[in-house]
Amino acid sequence: MPFEIPDGNNRSEPAKIPFFILLLLILLLEILFMILFFTYQDQIDLYAQSDLKKGLQLFGTEGNIGLTNAWSIVQTDFRCCGVTNHTDWFHVFNATRVPDSCCLEYSDNCGLENPGTWWTAPCYERVKGWLQENLVALWIFALCTALTQILGLVFSMTIFCHAVKVETFYA
Template identity: 65%
Template sequence: MAIGFVGCIGAIKENKCLLLTFFVLLLLVFLLEASLAILFFAYTDKIDRYAQRDLKKGLHLYGTPGNVGLTNAWSIIQTDFRCCGVSNYTDWFEVYNATRVPDSCCLEFSESCGLHAPGTWWKAPCYETVKVWLQENLLAVGVFGLCTALVQILGLTFAMTMYCQVVKADTYCA
């Protein structure tokens, strides 16, 4: 947002310094995004392993004070995707040190249903379920990424065009 503000002020005031600053900052953001995308595809397997490991560690924060967002996120994911745990419902056994799961893992939600038998819990692993959903929606994610890149490239083009026009106007006026 700050970068956009610099670009707007630079365009309104026709200020060479602000236009060039906007161009450089937008170029850096674009290159950073492109680099991250390349690294993501190059290291997909490692990212996959680290994500599973870190999600399992994060389960231990479920329901703890100060982690309402994480607790709500897990509850929503497990309810909406009809899954339980990272690898399976037994991931929760370590968290609770007992044979139980959060109520959001239950086939039919009711208070304290996570204390009942495993037959009443979702069996699907959340990590794989969400991963499959992302793969099914990869086209939408790709289109969004390309549209974002196009807007940034247009911003770079327009910023440099305006910068050149301001420089040219300054040269003729001097």
């Protein structure tokens, strides 16, 4: 379709700005969530640990293969056991046993053996420590995301101003 210049009889709708407002709202909500996260970090820690412990109850149950695999991978890769310690699993199995992924050396049913063959480090603290070690990468990602959003705001406002200018010129 060829480019057409509007004439006085064919007026287009006035330019609107909803895209800019949406981008600005998203950016402001992200900033608000970041402020709330740092303000309530201790409460979030407690809630996360509690929620993870509730999630342990679903380990190995039907339809939760993803959760089961995730716990197995985390415990194997981070060399840890349970959320706060290996006793978290005792409530899941109603016995003094842990999943085989908690074992220092993996073998079938090694979680039934004595506690001396299990990882003792808490997974929550290990993962949290890993995130703190990689904080620079997280901040770089956050800054790149913020820069992209700010550029989106600038470009959307530029397009809006250009549309208003064209509309005014041809009105």
